Amino acid sequence: MDVEKINAMQRPKGMPFRISKIGHIGVNVTDLERSTKFYTEVLGFSATESMGENQRPGGLVFLRCNEDHHGIALFGGYAAPLQGGTLNHIAFEVGSLDEVFRAREHLRARGIVPHFEGRRRAGCQVAVEFRDPDGHELEVYWNIDQIGSEGTVRPASEWRATSSLEDAVATAPKGQDTTLFDPSLLRK
Numbered sequence: 001m002d003v004e005k006i007n008a009m010q011r012p013k014g015m016p017f018r019i020s021k022i023g024h025i026g027v028n029v030t031d032l033e034r035s036t037k038f039y040t041e042v043l044g045f046s047a048t049e050s051m052g053e054n055q056r057p058g059g060l061v062f063l064r065c066n067e068d069h070h071g072i073a074l075f076g077g078y079a080a081p082l083q084g085g086t087l088n089h090i091a092f093e094v095g096s097l098d099e100v101f102r103a104r105e106h107l108r109a110r111g112i113v114p115h116f117e118g119r120r121r122a123g124c125q126v127a128v129e130f131r132d133p134d135g136h137e138l139e140v141y142w143n144i145d146q147i148g149s150e151g152t153v154r155p156a157s158e159w160r161a162t163s164s165l166e167d168a169v170a171t172a173p174k175g176q177d178t179t180l181f182d183p184s185l186l187r188k
Helices: 003-007 032-042 097-109 165-170
Strands: 019-028 046-051 060-064 072-075 087-094 116-119 126-131 137-142
Touching: 019 137, 032 046, 032 060, 032 072, 087 097, 097 126, 097 137, 097 165, 116 165, 126 165
Parallel strands: 019 072, 087 137
Antiparallel strands: 019 087, 046 060, 060 072, 116 126, 126 137
16 A cells, blocks of 8 residues: 555545535444434434334434434444444435535446435435445435424425426425526436
């Protein structure tokens, strides 16, 4: 390994998007209740909402430490010992919807084809999902739901799951402004 070469690596000029923060991580767990208890009682997270077996095999719990819908997502249903590790995914937040579209094109131009784009369910963020060279699941997203001081979440009836960025723009959930600054980013 060339340490000097690695230490000199920086963000290239002219990148079409900027990651503003590590948004959330998803962790595979063997016991959802035990893991939720750990993250709430030991680390001080709050449960935002969960999905039972009927919504996602193994169940899913979203936890937060600030106003973001979730900072950690616990994916249940895994057998111990966990095969392939405990990381489910890492998500990176960008500052605008346009940047998600530009990230998709940037990835494609480098031969990286996202295996998901659009809007999933809880949290309602618009995202592209892909893998790094070692197979880690990554997500670049914009506009995750915020949880105010009253602690309420968007009802499931408003989630508006989609399977393309274009559909995510066309079918926005209540309160999500999906107006692009540059409408030419939409694929025809």
